[in-house]
Amino acid sequence: MDFDLTAEQRDRFSGLVDAVRKQLGSPLREHPEGHFDREEWRTAASLGLTGLCLPAEYGGGGLGALDTALALQAFGRGCPDTGLVFGVAAHLLACATAVRDFADDLVRDELLTGMASGELVGANAITEDEAGSDASGLRTVAVRDGYDYVLDGEKSFASNAPVSDILVTYAVTDPAAGFLGITGFVVPRTLPGIEISTPLAKMGLAGCPAGRVRFTQCRVPARYRLGVEGQGQAVFQHSMRWERTCLFALYVGLMEEQLSRCVAHVRTRRQFGRPLGDFQAISHRIAVMSQRLESARLLLYRACWLMDQGRVDQTAVSLAKVAVSEAAIANGLDAIQIFGGSGYLVPTGIEQQLRDAVPSTLFSGTTEIHREIIAKEAGL
Incomplete structure (x- = not known):
């Protein structure tokens, strides 16, 4: 049983702490809109933080869970804006891992490079007013219509949503199937029928904007489904294992x-x-x-x-x-x-x-x- 980090891990950690402090370590930086801006996000991305555990073929770091956690630990130590750190971690762990492991090859090719580079910002939209801890109580529905799914419903708390480019979300596709009737989607924000609120006022993590997301007859091409229909609970639990373990x-x-x-x-x-x-x-x-x-x-x-x-x-x-x-x-x-x-x-x-x-x-x-x-x- 070895509790020590390798020399490579120690060097990577200390180097990243120094780099974060140098580039993102200014105390009490003022945010005009109360949250991080794209310049700060791109700075974090330039340090490899938005793609830590994404495949190298898409520009990611290809790291495992422990090395991803060590990098986020260094980020959290060196950056006084914990909201920015949290926003990057949510993008990577709740969103990018779901795309990495469950999207089809065409969608992976379309999105993962941008997610790794920080060009695309991901938001995780699952929580609803009546479905927080009870994730099986979702009211948002997705009805198959030809080559699309039509989404209707509202999510109550989605970190990064006001500045996001893509939304990882979950909806009921078979109400009679219980937790086996939930399906996951990665939804480009540019699709018609998506409305995102201004950032919610919060006690802490102000650097990370969170907002409500409303889907109204939003037609999502079926290729953006994550996994097979009805696999949403498994997709969510998989991404949550990454988030709960590393974030x-x-x-x-x-x-x-x-x-x-x-x-x-x-x-x-x-x-x-x-x-x-x-x-x-x-x-x-x-x-x-x-x-x-x-x-x-x-x-x-x-x-x-x-x-x-x-x-x-x-x-x-x-x-x-x-x-x-x-x-x-x-x-x-x-x-x-x-x-x-x-x-x-x-x-x-x-x-x-x-x-x-x-x-x-x-x-x-x-x-x-x-x-x-x-x-x-x-x-x-």
Whole structure:
């Protein structure tokens, strides 16, 4: 059992952290529309981040789950705009993997090169007002009509949607078949019958725009179907395994940077004539933050390693997802306490780290859903 990274992995990680800091590391960058712009997206793409796990033949990095996670960890550590990191990860893991593994060859040739290069931005549109954790309760329908499917329905929360070029979405094609009656599609945004809202106002991850998507008699050529009809639930679960396993590495990177800043702060900040770090109440808080970070990191790396071995382990994925997301929130609260009043102020960026961490227990399956998975896999 080897817990060490290879020299190549360590070099790639440190080089990527440096490159991200140099090109995307300006603190508190102002977004005219409150979210990332295409220039920032193209910068991330130039570092290979939009195509990490896509095939090399399409311009991707051809990486496995662990190396993809390490790259997103480096991205999360070096970039202060966690919303941009999240948007890239959602594009890659929830959208591009579905196209990579389930689209037909012509559609793969049409879309994957652009997705890898960052020319095309993908949005994942599955959540509905009455179908969040219950993905089987979709109301959006797709009716076959000749060479097309006609989509009708509304999605309530689609990350990247306001700036997207393609939408990966899911609809009911056979209402009587339950979860076997859902089909996945990759839908070019330029098709008639698609309406996307302005970005939703959110507590955190402001750099990633999210919006509502309405399909009204939207005719989608059948070639854009993902997999066979009725395979949508399997397509979704496959892409979610990638997202739940790799995306949360960005929070490991965020926590690394956060902990580093906290340690530097308590070494230099003095109260009562002593550095803050001399006080046990502070030093122990730092120790607990380190414990959470390392525990979460090991669970995430293990889940990625199992995936690279071709082993589907739902418990490992759910344990990692819960551990990372809860650690990110708890460490965010501790960081604010360590920085005191300055941590509550926007210019330090500490309060933003907490706000960006809060939704991590909601997306990609709530903490409650993942604890249900863990309990069921344990035999309950």
